[in-house]
Amino acid sequence: MSTAPQVTTRPPRGTLVARVLPPALLGGRRAGRLVERNLLVYRRTWIVIASGFFEPLFYLLSIGVGIGKLVGTVTGPGGQVISYTAFVAPALLASSAMNGAIYDATFNIFHKLKFAKIYDAVLATPVGVTDVALGEISWALIRGTIYSAVFLLVMAVLGLVGSVWALLVLPVAVLIGFAFAAVGMAATSYMRSWQDFDFVQLAVLPLFLFSATFYPLTTYPPALQVIVQLTPLYHGVALVRALDTGAVGPGALVHVLYLAVMGVAGLAVTSRRLGHLLLR
Amino acid sequence: MASAALRSLEYWAYQYRRTWRGTIASSFLSPVLYMAAMGLGLGSLVDRSGHGASLAGGGYLAFLAPGLLAATAMQTAATEATWPVMGAIKWVRTYHAMLATPLRVVDVLAGHLAWMALRLLLVSAIFLGVMAAFGTTPSPWALAALPAAALTGMAFAAPITAFAATRENDAGFSALFRFGIIPMFLFSGTFFPIGQLPAPLRPVAWVTPLWHGVALCRALDLGTATAGPALGHVAYLGAWAAAGTVLARRAFHHRLAR
Amino acid sequence: MPSDPAEPLIWARGLCKRFGDLVAVDGIDFEVGRGEAFGFLGPNGAGKSSAMRMVACLSPLSGGSLRILGLDPARDGVRIRSRLGLVPQDDTLDLELTVRENLYIYGRYFDLPRKVIRERADQLLAFAQLTERADDKVEPLSGGMKRRLTIARALINEPELLLLDEPTTGLDPQARHLLWDRLWRLKQQGVTLVLTTHYMDEAEQLCDRLVVMDKGRIAAEGTPRQLIEQWSTKEVLELRFGPGEHEALAAKLGGLAERIEVLPDRLLLYVEDGDEALAGTHRRGLRPDSALVRRSTLEDVFLRLTGRRLVD
Ligand SMILES: Nc1ncnc2c1ncn2[C@@H]1O[C@H](COP(=O)(O)OP(=O)(O)OP(=O)(O)O)[C@@H](O)[C@H]1O
Numbered sequence: 001m002s003t004a005p006q007v008t009t010r011p012p013r014g015t016l017v018a019r020v021l022p023p024a025l026l027g028g029r030r031a032g033r034l035v036e037r038n039l040l041v042y043r044r045t046w047i048v049i050a051s052g053f054f055e056p057l058f059y060l061l062s063i064g065v066g067i068g069k070l071v072g073t074v075t076g077p078g079g080q081v082i083s084y085t086a087f088v089a090p091a092l093l094a095s096s097a098m099n100g101a102i103y104d105a106t107f108n109i110f111h112k113l114k115f116a117k118i119y120d121a122v123l124a125t126p127v128g129v130t131d132v133a134l135g136e137i138s139w140a141l142i143r144g145t146i147y148s149a150v151f152l153l154v155m156a157v158l159g160l161v162g163s164v165w166a167l168l169v170l171p172v173a174v175l176i177g178f179a180f181a182a183v184g185m186a187a188t189s190y191m192r193s194w195q196d197f198d199f200v201q202l203a204v205l206p207l208f209l210f211s212a213t214f215y216p217l218t219t220y221p222p223a224l225q226v227i228v229q230l231t232p233l234y235h236g237v238a239l240v241r242a243l244d245t246g247a248v249g250p251g252a253l254v255h256v257l258y259l260a261v262m263g264v265a266g267l268a269v270t271s272r273r274l275g276h277l278l279l280r
Numbered sequence: 281m282a283s284a285a286l287r288s289l290e291y292w293a294y295q296y297r298r299t300w301r302g303t304i305a306s307s308f309l310s311p312v313l314y315m316a317a318m319g320l321g322l323g324s325l326v327d328r329s330g331h332g333a334s335l336a337g338g339g340y341l342a343f344l345a346p347g348l349l350a351a352t353a354m355q356t357a358a359t360e361a362t363w364p365v366m367g368a369i370k371w372v373r374t375y376h377a378m379l380a381t382p383l384r385v386v387d388v389l390a391g392h393l394a395w396m397a398l399r400l401l402l403v404s405a406i407f408l409g410v411m412a413a414f415g416t417t418p419s420p421w422a423l424a425a426l427p428a429a430a431l432t433g434m435a436f437a438a439p440i441t442a443f444a445a446t447r448e449n450d451a452g453f454s455a456l457f458r459f460g461i462i463p464m465f466l467f468s469g470t471f472f473p474i475g476q477l478p479a480p481l482r483p484v485a486w487v488t489p490l491w492h493g494v495a496l497c498r499a500l501d502l503g504t505a506t507a508g509p510a511l512g513h514v515a516y517l518g519a520w521a522a523a524g525t526v527l528a529r530r531a532f533h534h535r536l537a538r
Numbered sequence: 539m540p541s542d543p544a545e546p547l548i549w550a551r552g553l554c555k556r557f558g559d560l561v562a563v564d565g566i567d568f569e570v571g572r573g574e575a576f577g578f579l580g581p582n583g584a585g586k587s588s589a590m591r592m593v594a595c596l597s598p599l600s601g602g603s604l605r606i607l608g609l610d611p612a613r614d615g616v617r618i619r620s621r622l623g624l625v626p627q628d629d630t631l632d633l634e635l636t637v638r639e640n641l642y643i644y645g646r647y648f649d650l651p652r653k654v655i656r657e658r659a660d661q662l663l664a665f666a667q668l669t670e671r672a673d674d675k676v677e678p679l680s681g682g683m684k685r686r687l688t689i690a691r692a693l694i695n696e697p698e699l700l701l702l703d704e705p706t707t708g709l710d711p712q713a714r715h716l717l718w719d720r721l722w723r724l725k726q727q728g729v730t731l732v733l734t735t736h737y738m739d740e741a742e743q744l745c746d747r748l749v750v751m752d753k754g755r756i757a758a759e760g761t762p763r764q765l766i767e768q769w770s771t772k773e774v775l776e777l778r779f780g781p782g783e784h785e786a787l788a789a790k791l792g793g794l795a796e797r798i799e800v801l802p803d804r805l806l807l808y809v810e811d812g813d814e815a816l817a818g819t820h821r822r823g824l825r826p827d828s829a830l831v832r833r834s835t836l837e838d839v840f841l842r843l844t845g846r847r848l849v850d
């Protein structure tokens with residue numbers, strides 16, 4: 001970049017923490033404005049949002065009536081034998097938290113960045129680049145939380161919730177959403193055209209399929225197990241499944257830490273990159 | 281007429297030269313990933329439970345593979361017939377540019393549908409190649425699953441093109457996927473025999489073009505096809521493609537020839 | 539801490555903007571005082587918008603220093619922007635929202651209370667003549683309507699400093715006059731205006747002071763009157779001959795004018811007395827298809843400073 005003394009119109013670089021903490025903790029009024037804007041838009045298209053909930057539900061039903069019957073029972077994380085549907089349901093919740101967050105943070109943001117140019121107007125006001133990043137991530141999380149809550153309710157109704165620990169599934173779903181939304185937005189800031197999004201799907205699909213979503217980790221040969229354990233959705237799936245079945249151990253903290261670090265790193269990259277993209 | 285449609289087809293082929301990398305990668309990788317995760321991984325659970333042997337093909341992977349072939353053709357068709365059509369009408373206005381030349385509305389439509397058919401053949405051929413690598417093409421009849429998959433795709437591409445041409449924005453597409461494409465993907469016999477559906481829902485599955493596509497591809501791939509049912513599936517899928525084309529033609533005229 | 543009214547609202551020294559190797563703004567100095575109307579003129583690519591974007595705190599400086607409202611844009615961007623109104627060259631309206639919602643959410647970005655926004659929005663809609671379209675989506679509006687909405691939007695926070703990048707491009711004459719009137723009234727109320735324009739009449743009407751930019755530099759500065767006096771003559775004789783003859787004929791007119799500008803469709807002779815020069819033209823046996831004597835305008839200054847080399 002340039003060698004000029006002043007290269008930024010952002011507020012002075014505070015500590016990393018100050019820059020990345022969720023807006024609620026910082027009284028992020030200005031980030032909240034972006035949420036307000038999205039609410040205005042979606043007030044008219046709420047049906048699109050509402051319909052988003054059906055996708056994981058269809059998967060759950062398909063597994064309940066179809067594949068679940070073919071598989072029968074599996075061994076859950078605590079060693080107990082559970083129905084296949086009860087095994088997959090928490091993984092579907094975690095995956096849909098990821099999918100929703102990625103979709104919002106990639107396609108939607110790219111559209112706003114490159115085509116609708118929403119932020120060009122926003123940044124002429126007191127709302128800054130970090131506010132924009134936080135606002136959009138908050139929006140993705142709010143949507144994701146609503147979906148997760150409804151899905152959890154359906155699981156409870158179908159008798160697929162096995163423990164009171166499941167109450168913690170909701171904050172965990174938010175954490176999963178945060179981690180993927182932050183990294184997704186960071187990736188979006190490097191995208192040049194819609195074609196690059198083929199690669200987003202190429203990254204998301206294996207995560208969805210291989211993160212011990214549809215069968216236990218032990219199905220893999222040991223070497224593959226290690227690789228799977230390095231990938232992010234695995235931690236989300238394992239965490240939600242542990243809470244849902246009540247097989248919670250200290251390992252859960254590792255999952256939480258993994259996802260939190262991922263989100264914070266993504267957000268740090270995002271707010272730096274957005275500055276380069278938007279403030280030229 | 282044919283040569284005019286060819287010129288419009290050429291446009292799409294030319295466009296594709298800029299974007300083929302990403303789509304080829306996904307047309308190759310997504311079958312590999314699905315076959316590995318659902319066929320091998322999930323399949324090992326199904327087969328261990330003892331239910332695999334009762335499925336057509338005698339194991340979950342063999343059962344699933346041809347079903348996924350048909351389902352992938354459907355998804356490719358749905359993608360190619362929604363946003364690109366809307367884009368050519370509204371965003372990039374490709375159709376309008378074509379119509380400013382001697383091309384007629386029918387040529388524009390024929391060229392685009394021909395392009396979708398080519399894409400379907402390509403995607404299905406890659407899929408069949410992956411199936412062969414996974415050892416799920418037991419008989420030479422499997423080659424006949426290629427046109428069958430493309431026909432399955434066109435049974436979706438034509439009517440969806442007609443639908444897309446009537447839309448003002450892309451909001452309807454997510455509904456189409458959420459309430460049409462994804463439920464079919466999940467419930468039309470790809471992942472489990474529709475005999476497992478509750479009895480009242482089975483006729484619904486029979487009506488979906490995907491079920492016919494899955495049944496046809498599966499029978500051909502496994503070499504168990506018999507003339508009667510196979511021709512029935514072909515006729516049913518062909519009827520969807522033909523009716524879709526007629527509707528698309530009407531929609532294009534209405535939208536573009538103003 | 540209110541800023542000292544005497545100090546300039548904008549103060550720029552050696553202001554630079556580079557895009558890679560391209561130097562868009564090449565070390566310009568200027569000041570704008572409170573309540574002033576200040577204009578940037580210049581050909582396409584001169585660097586006007588780049589300078590405006592730096593003043594709007596939308597674009598980091600590549601060099602030099604800049605103070606706006608007495609504050610440093612690198613440190614106090616938020617505080618500056620909250621007191622500023624910006625009409626960018628390209629409308630940046632939110633196409634997914636309605637006309638009224640655009641004003642509303644923009645006001646929210648400034649943290650204005652909802653009630654205040656609602657009142658102001660009604661007034662601004664009336665000003666932009668968009669009251670009837672208030673609940674329509676923005677996308678299908680005509681280009682001029684969108685422009686008017688962008689201008690109205692920039693006023694929602696009652697800015698002290700209003701930046702307008704080619705505000706009236708695309709407006710019909712009526713809407714332009716309406717906007718001029720509105721800007722003039724804002725100026726009466728003490729709002730400082732900074733604008734760029736390609737319309738010389740607009741610059742003459744609105745601006746107390748102008749700079750003419752060319753290739754990233756400031757070529758001249760002054761009031762419209764000063765610029766005309768300094769860079770042009772009292773009168774201009776415009777001559778039209780048959781197509782393709784102008785270049786050759788310009789040579790035959792040597793000595794009649796201080797300066798001759800050869801345009802594709804006519805010759806401009808810069809003179810103190812136009813009628814006298816026309817008589818001289820006739821004396822040299824030249825018979826123009828048409829001839830017009832007029833006073834010098836900013837357009838002539840613009841041509842002189844940024845146009846082609848003089849023939850003389
Ligand atoms: N974001 C950018 N990236 C790269 N180059 C840019 C960018 N913005 C402007 N430029 C370049 O900077 C130069 C000055 O552009 P600028 O937009 O400031 O000119 P202008 O005086 O506003 O012209 P116009 O009258 O056409 O609006 C041009 O050469 C332009 O190509």
Ligand SMILES: [Mg+2]
Pocket residue numbers: 586587588627703
């Ligand atoms: Mg400009």
